[in-house]
Amino acid sequence: MNKRMSSPKTMQDVIRKHQFTLKKSLGQNFLIDENILNNIASAAGIDGDSYVLEIGPGAGALTQVLAAQAKKVIAVEIDRRLEPVLSDTLQDFDNVSIHFGDVLKLDLHQIIGEECPADASVTVVANLPYYVTTPILMKLLTAGLPINTIVVMIQKEVASRLQADPGEKSYGSLSIAVQYMAEPKIVMTVPKTVFVPQPNVDSAVIRLDVRKEKKVKVADEDFFFRLIRASFAQRRKTLMNNLVNNLYDKTQKENLLRVLERVGIDPGRRGETLSIEEFARLSDALGDRP
Numbered sequence: 638m639n640k641r642m643s644s645p646k647t648m649q650d651v652i653r654k655h656q657f658t659l660k661k662s663l664g665q666n667f668l669i670d671e672n673i674l675n676n677i678a679s680a681a682g683i684d685g686d687s688y689v690l691e692i693g694p695g696a697g698a699l700t701q702v703l704a705a706q707a708k709k710v711i712a713v714e715i716d717r718r719l720e721p722v723l724s725d726t727l728q729d730f731d732n733v734s735i736h737f738g739d740v741l742k743l744d745l746h747q748i749i750g751e752e753c754p755a756d757a758s759v760t761v762v763a764n765l766p767y768y769v770t771t772p773i774l775m776k777l778l779t780a781g782l783p784i785n786t787i788v789v790m791i792q793k794e795v796a797s798r799l800q801a802d803p804g805e806k807s808y809g810s811l812s813i814a815v816q817y818m819a820e821p822k823i824v825m826t827v828p829k830t831v832f833v834p835q836p837n838v839d840s841a842v843i844r845l846d847v848r849k850e851k852k853v854k855v856a857d858e859d860f861f862f863r864l865i866r867a868s869f870a871q872r873r874k875t876l877m878n879n880l881v882n883n884l885y886d887k888t889q890k891e892n893l894l895r896v897l898e899r900v901g902i903d904p905g906r907r908g909e910t911l912s913i914e915e916f917a918r919l920s921d922a923l924g925d926r927p
């Protein structure tokens with residue numbers, strides 16, 4: 638029978654047995670709380686038909702819980718030193734396939750294509766390495782992968798940014814980029830004490846349901862995101878000032894004012910008060926130039 642890696646003592650024993658040293662630079666904070674592990678799996682709604690992609694299995698604590706419930710778990714781990722550890726902790730499971738490499742560089746289309754049936758939809762579940770949370774989420778959301786749901790443990794402050802509404806302090810271009818493609822919902826907050834070693838920050842589990850259709854339709858997606866980045870460039874400045882300083886120039890101020898009036902957006906507002914729908918309207922009205 639597998640050793641349950643959710644027990645702090647077993648985790649310690651396994652780490653010692655394999656003389657594994659945890660690397661802070663790879664965000665190696667391993668989970669040692671059975672309840673939290675089970676809550677993550679249940680928030681993802683995994684069942685016997687599920688194909689799960691886990692990023693960063695570490696010593697396999699979450700992988701064990703996922704493998705016990707899913708049809709198949711495909712895990713991607715950057716640290717090859719974990720190979721003997723994972724062979725040990727996952728020895729009783731024949732439905733786990735591990736790929737060693739950097740998730741940001743690996744071809745996930747190819748991996749999913751090889752590991753899952755052509756029509757399979759994949760659920761991503763992970764306790765993410767915090768130093769690369771945003772690039773990993775953006776890759777998962779923008780690469781056109783067959784992903785239905787993403788349930789991840791991330792830094793609490795980042796989770797708040799993903800879920801933030803217009804006007805909230807943590808609302809910004811990341812909130813819009815994520816909400817454009819998915820519906821975020823913070824499932825729970827998690828104390829530092831359930832990790833070894835303990836991270837410096839609090840954590841949260843967030844569920845992102847990937848939208849079948851983007852939240853808004855825009856004529857030019859690339860311009861839409863340039864407009865949003867420019868509008869948030871200096872948070873204390875008005876929308877008008879940010880657009881003049883970061884996207885256009887002073888000679889276009891009059892034209893900009895006319896367009897803003899036409900779409901019913903007060904130029905004195907700050908970017909952080911605009912909803913995603915308002916940004917879409919403005920983006921389409923401006924085109925590439927006012």
Ligand code: SAM
Nearest residue numbers: 663666667668693694695714715739740764766
């Ligand atoms: N899933 C384990 C758990 O919950 O105990 C470990 C989670 S730990 C926070 C993050 C894991 O991601 C580590 O095992 C680390 O080596 C791995 N990792 C870090 N950067 C990675 C990357 N770019 N690609 C794939 N895995 C990565």
